[in-house]
Amino acid sequence: MTSFFGSVFWLLVTLGVLVTFHEFGHYWVARRCGVKVLRFSVGFGNAIWKHIGRDGTEYQIAAIPLGGYVKMLDAREGEVDPALRGQEFTGKPVWKRIAIVAAGPGFNLIFTVVAFWLMFMLGRPDVAPVVTAAPQSLAASAGVQPGDRILSIDGRSVGTWTDAMDVVANALLGRAPLPLTVRGHDGRTRELVLPLDELPPGQDVGQYLGKLGLKLAPPPAIAATVMPGQPAALAGMRGGDRIASVNGQAVADFAAFGKLVQAEAVKSPVLAIAIERGGRSLQLNVTAKWESLEGLPPKWVMGVGAPAIESATVSYGPVRAMTASLGATWHNTTQTFGMLGKMLTGEASTRNLSGVIGIAEVANASASMGLPWFLQFLALVSLSLAILNLLPIPVLDGGHLLYYLVELIKGSPVSEQTMVVGQYIGLALLFTLMGLAFYNDIHRMLLS
Known part of the structure; x- marks a missing residue:
């Protein structure tokens, strides 16, 4: 399978799984709250497959796979049969509407925890964080020597190359000096500081990593x-x-x-x-x-x-894997919010946003590395979808939740005019974010 077709295939798998799970959250809670679901759609546009269930819900897969929706019985969209008014969405108490809207991101969060849990149980193959520094790089100026093993970064212990680069990549967004503890060939432990404050502002993490010059050390010159x-x-x-x-x-x-x-x-x-x-x-x-x-x-x-590179597989039993999964979910949640905060304050460049092209490339790469790596990728994308949908932007779940919280406070629904204006603002913001992410993907492709 070529890189292009592989990327397209695994992107479709990723979106199909995560969108279905997200929309199922809305669907499942809506049904439990007594709301009639008219259509459950994976994708937008014309249906390429559909089925009418015994409950009268129309289930479909649509031609444009970039999302999905659950269409519920809603008085705002037309007359409602008096016999079905008890199953209409807007007539439900506000707490039920909040539960229905929050269920999509909530199910994405559940998926994240389960995917991380399975990954830790299956065992994610990795390599030890034994590193070297490119000549005349920031890592070299900090004193990183060939064969140094990273023990901790900014006080956080790291046991694999992936864990190490996860901490470094997040630190690059803030461009602050980063403490590093390493153990050299001689067994001595050294305290170093990566001078990330010397990096120029306004670049993405990939460019910063190139200037940092911290790399996996190649195998030693031994005839294995x-x-x-x-x-x-x-x-x-x-x-x-x-x-x-x-x-x-x-x-x-x-x-x-x-x-x-x-x-x-x-x-x-x-x-x-x-x-x-x-x-x-x-x-x-x-x-x-x-x-x-x-x-x-x-x-x-x-x-x-050549000698084999030292492996460092991460694998736990079911109970320890769940603890690690919850920890990974919390850690990545705080990192994501931290990155968003740095982008809003201008501390980190918006060039770090990735769109559908970037997701497709990483989907293909992670799938080629095996199921545990693909599960980790799905977990991270699912978490990102949960957080994105909870942002208080009209047209997203978070925007609807904002309306319902206002309704709880003032005791009456937000006016129709306010909701229409909010829809336009939300669409403008959403298309701006999508356009910026798409531009970043194209820009990275042209530079690669």
């Missing part, structure tokens, strides 16, 4: 495996040998070793490889071969395998 009959084995190299240099040029890590082999073998396939074995230094002459492996373009090979 040496294939029998291949050049390295024929020259006397063994598994576990540490590679010190190629033709007199020092080797920092396994990635650097691979680049040096390609660069030096072009001049001569006979390479002088210095290794360390059992405390002794040895010199080997290895004749590299020009070969194509597994259908890939040909290159110089020696038959040496």
Whole structure:
């Protein structure tokens, strides 16, 4: 499946699951509150599939998959049969209307907790936060050295690369100095400070990450495996040998070793490889071969395998997984509100907003990494939908909740004129947000 079609497919899966769950919340609570549901629609526009249920509700999947709706019996939309007035939405007590409207975001929140819970039980494959710093980057100026293991960031312990980058990405929005505790190759613990305050304002997190230069450390320059009959084995190299240099040029890590082999073998396939074995230094002459492996373009090979990157799978039992799920939900909720607050105050750039294109790309990437990663992605998007829908913007659930809270306080419904004006304002705000997110997606695509 190509990247484009994969992105489209997983976007449809994501929207289909989350929109259905959100609208089911409205539907389920409306039915429990005695409101007649006329239509349950996943998507907008013309129906591509529909079914009339025994309860008289029309269930449909519509052509435009960017949302959905539950249409209830509503006196504001026309005459209501006197026999059905007891099932009409606006005639219900205000607390029931609040419950019906809040149910959509509430079900998204429930979905978030369940998705995180399943992810923690299945086990999310990850890697240890062993890092390096790009040359002349902020991380390098802070003192990050190759092979440093991050222990905590801003006082929060981190055990995986994903956890570490989650904290860093959030901190980049505020651009304040970020304390870092690391443990080096020598076993010593060091306290560092990432100078995020030196980053220029008005850029998105992706640009900031590039300037920060904090990266996963490549595997060390150790011959983890040496294939029998291949050049390295024929020259006397063994598994576990540490590679010190190629033709007199020092080797920092396994990635650097691979680049040096390609660069030096072009001049001569006979390479002088210095290794360390059992405390002794040895010199080997290895004749590299020009070969194509597994259908890939040909290159110089020696038959040496890299060490595996240290894994750090996050996996818990059912009870611990639920505790972790609730913690992850709370943490991401506070982060999301914090990001929104920073955008409103101008502390963080609106370039960090992503639209449907960005969601599609991340959906495809997370699905390709396995079910636990896709569950985490669904949880985060579901949480974002819950928070977005609770914003006090007319046309969103939060806008309707605002009207009903005003009704509770003043003792009478908001006037028809106020609601119409609010609808126009809400649509304008919503289209502005959608346009800005879409612009950011296109801008990132053009820069990538």
